[in-house]
Amino acid sequence: MTMLIEPKIRGFICTTAHPTGCAENVREQIEYAKQHAHVHGPKKVLIIGASTGYGLASRIAAAFGSHAATIGVFFEKGASAKRTASAGWYNTAAFEEAARNANIYAKSINGDAFSQEIKNQTIELIKNDWQGGVDLVIYSLASPRRTESKTGTVYNSTLKPIGQAYTNHTVNVMTGEVFDITLDPATEEDIHHTEKVMGGEDWFDWMQCLSEHGLLAQGVKTLAYSYIGPELTFPIYRDGTIGAAKKHLYKTVNQIDTLLHSINGKALISVNKALVTQASSAIPVVPLYISILYKVMKNKNLHEGCIEQIARLFVEKMFSPAGIQTDDQEFIRLDDWEMRDDIQSEVSKLWASVNTQNLETLTDIQGYRHEFQKLFGFDIAAVNYAQEVDPVVHIPSIPEEVFS
Ligand code: NAI
Numbered sequence: 001m002t003m004l005i006e007p008k009i010r011g012f013i014c015t016t017a018h019p020t021g022c023a024e025n026v027r028e029q030i031e032y033a034k035q036h037a038h039v040h041g042p043k044k045v046l047i048i049g050a051s052t053g054y055g056l057a058s059r060i061a062a063a064f065g066s067h068a069a070t071i072g073v074f075f076e077k078g079a080s081a082k083r084t085a086s087a088g089w090y091n092t093a094a095f096e097e098a099a100r101n102a103n104i105y106a107k108s109i110n111g112d113a114f115s116q117e118i119k120n121q122t123i124e125l126i127k128n129d130w131q132g133g134v135d136l137v138i139y140s141l142a143s144p145r146r147t148e149s150k151t152g153t154v155y156n157s158t159l160k161p162i163g164q165a166y167t168n169h170t171v172n173v174m175t176g177e178v179f180d181i182t183l184d185p186a187t188e189e190d191i192h193h194t195e196k197v198m199g200g201e202d203w204f205d206w207m208q209c210l211s212e213h214g215l216l217a218q219g220v221k222t223l224a225y226s227y228i229g230p231e232l233t234f235p236i237y238r239d240g241t242i243g244a245a246k247k248h249l250y251k252t253v254n255q256i257d258t259l260l261h262s263i264n265g266k267a268l269i270s271v272n273k274a275l276v277t278q279a280s281s282a283i284p285v286v287p288l289y290i291s292i293l294y295k296v297m298k299n300k301n302l303h304e305g306c307i308e309q310i311a312r313l314f315v316e317k318m319f320s321p322a323g324i325q326t327d328d329q330e331f332i333r334l335d336d337w338e339m340r341d342d343i344q345s346e347v348s349k350l351w352a353s354v355n356t357q358n359l360e361t362l363t364d365i366q367g368y369r370h371e372f373q374k375l376f377g378f379d380i381a382a383v384n385y386a387q388e389v390d391p392v393v394h395i396p397s398i399p400e401e402v403f404s
Contacts, residue, residue: 002388005084007378009174012281014376016083018385019393021377022090029060029307030098037065037311039319042136044217046122048073048113048206051088052375053277054225055140057306059095059106061314062136069105069130073113073122075143079391087278087376093393100396105129107397113141114202116149119209126215133217134210139203139224142279146197157197158241159283160186166235169354171288173281173368178356181284186241198245200224200252207256207267220265221318222256224249225272228335229289230344232351236285253330268324270317270332273309276371287368289347292354293338294364296346302337305371309334 008015037060045062049055050072062068072095076088092108099106107125111118126134146155160183167182186194195201203224210216226246229237237243249269256267274280274290281287297303304312317325317332327333337343350362359365373379394400 001392002390004386004388005391006385007373007376012173012287013278014373014378016376017085017087017090018377018383018389019085019090019093019391020389021374021380021383022087023094023377024380024382025374025377026056026060026091026094026098029057030064030095032307033061033064033311036308037061037314039066039314041066041314041319042068042221044068044130044132044134045070045136045138046073046126046134046210047071047138047140049140049142050074050108051076051092053140053142053275053279054272054306054310055138056088056091056095057310058138058140060307061310063095063099063104063106064102065311065314066319067104068136070099071122071125072106072108073118074108074110075112076110079393084391085393089395090377090393093395096396108395110395110398112147113206114143114146114149119206123209123213123215126210127213130215133215133220135217135220137207137210137220137222139206139222141202142277143197144282146202148196155193155196157194157245158186158190159236160184160190161235161240162186162191162244166240168232168236168285169288169351170285171291171359171365173287173365173372176356176359176365178288178354178359183236183284191241191244194241194245195248198242199248200250200255201248203249204252204255204259207259211259216260216263216265218263220260220263221268222260222265223268223270223318224252226250226269226331227274228271228339229274230339230347232348233285233289236283242283266324268318268326268330268332270313270334272334273304273338274335275306275309276368276375277306278375281372288354288363289351291359291363291365291368292347292350293343294367295350295362296343297337298364298367300343302343304337
């Protein structure tokens with residue numbers, strides 16, 4: 001059955017997605033990766049959180065930059081009689097089709113990555129399909145909650161400051177209203193829950209599972225993504241509940257390094273640039289910061305999206321002939337351009353004067369809106385939205401009967 005599909009935006013989520021638009025988005029990223037992500041890099045890559053944002057870009061860069069076989073794990077929804085599939089579902093369908101056409105192995109597992117069941121499914125698939133084990137594991141989950149598999153306890157992550165309330169500007173992206181928001185400080189429970197969801201525990205569990213089953217190749221690398229950002233967002237990001245979870249992630253690096261010692265493996269953190277994704281649009285204050293950042297970085301020709309960031313990660317920071325490039329804390333810094341003094345001093349100036357009246361001129365709010373809609377396959381010039389499409393799209397490697 002075909003239908004017209006329009007964006008239905010509620011706050012910071014869009015409840016519909018467009019299959020042709022998502023496929024176009026993936027196609028553009030594949031084209032970029034073919035041109036710019038060439039490395040003698042990994043050959044068998046497991047990506048956890050592979051369907052949107054940084055994880056999807058990582059999968060595309062691995063497959064089309066270094067011709068790697070990929071297994072992608074994610075939590076998405078197929079279409080039903082009443083609703084479209086989620087964007088990550090359509091993205092994956094388009095990715096797998098392109099990979100197959102290019103003779104590149106690509107299989108996907110849809111379900112809760114925190115669960116033992118999904119870990120077991122992934123292990124079975126790797127055992128059956130990949131000899132010699134995985135040589136790169138990318139952990140790119142962004143989730144609001146986790147059900148701990150051992151205990152069944154549900155943890156909810158929050159985006160709150162720690163210690164004291166925080167007031168700053170924020171924007172309603174769709175109406176363009178700029179206003180001050182005050183966020184109450186987190187409780188101890190909020191902090192603990194956010195660490196449980198977005199910290200490193202589940203990353204470690206994945207690596208331990210893979211290691212126990214002997215599925216990690218000699219010299220395996222594993223990578224998780226983080227963000228630091230400028231002082232103006234410290235209370236809500238670096239020093240807030242999500243920052244506490246990221247600190248937990250950093251500590252996990254040592255634990256994983258110990259686990260991988262005998263096979264000469266290495267865990268790494270890449271600190272990435274702030275970008276419009278489903279996860280970042282949920283953080284108060286950050287969308288206004290991103291709108292200003294985009295304006296400044298585009299003016300200086302330094303703007304990058306997910307695929308540009310990950311191509312640079314692969315080519316210059318991870319698989320360059322000079323070896324892995326890190327700072328003195330052993331972080332890979334893909335936020336190096338974002339954090340440049342000239343960029344941040346302009347952002348600060350604009351931040352001090354932005355309001356509802358000057359939002360359209362001082363910031364790249366239009367670019368933000370465009371990127372936000374594009375995440376769901378909308379507002380893309382190459383797509384004819386007046387044409388009806390079939391919302392039911394099959395992901396080649398996922399058995400239809402399980403999710404219909
Ligand atoms: P995103 O929302 O685009 O992607 C999240 C991915 O996780 C999707 O593939 C989704 O299906 C998957 N997922 C969520 N819950 C799941 C579950 N229970 N089981 C299996 N899969 C699940 O997020 P984004 O922004 O790409 O974030 C990925 C990582 O990058 C996060 O660690 C985030 O903190 C980090 N990061 C993001 C930045 C940004 O500005 N967006 C900046 C720097 C780091």
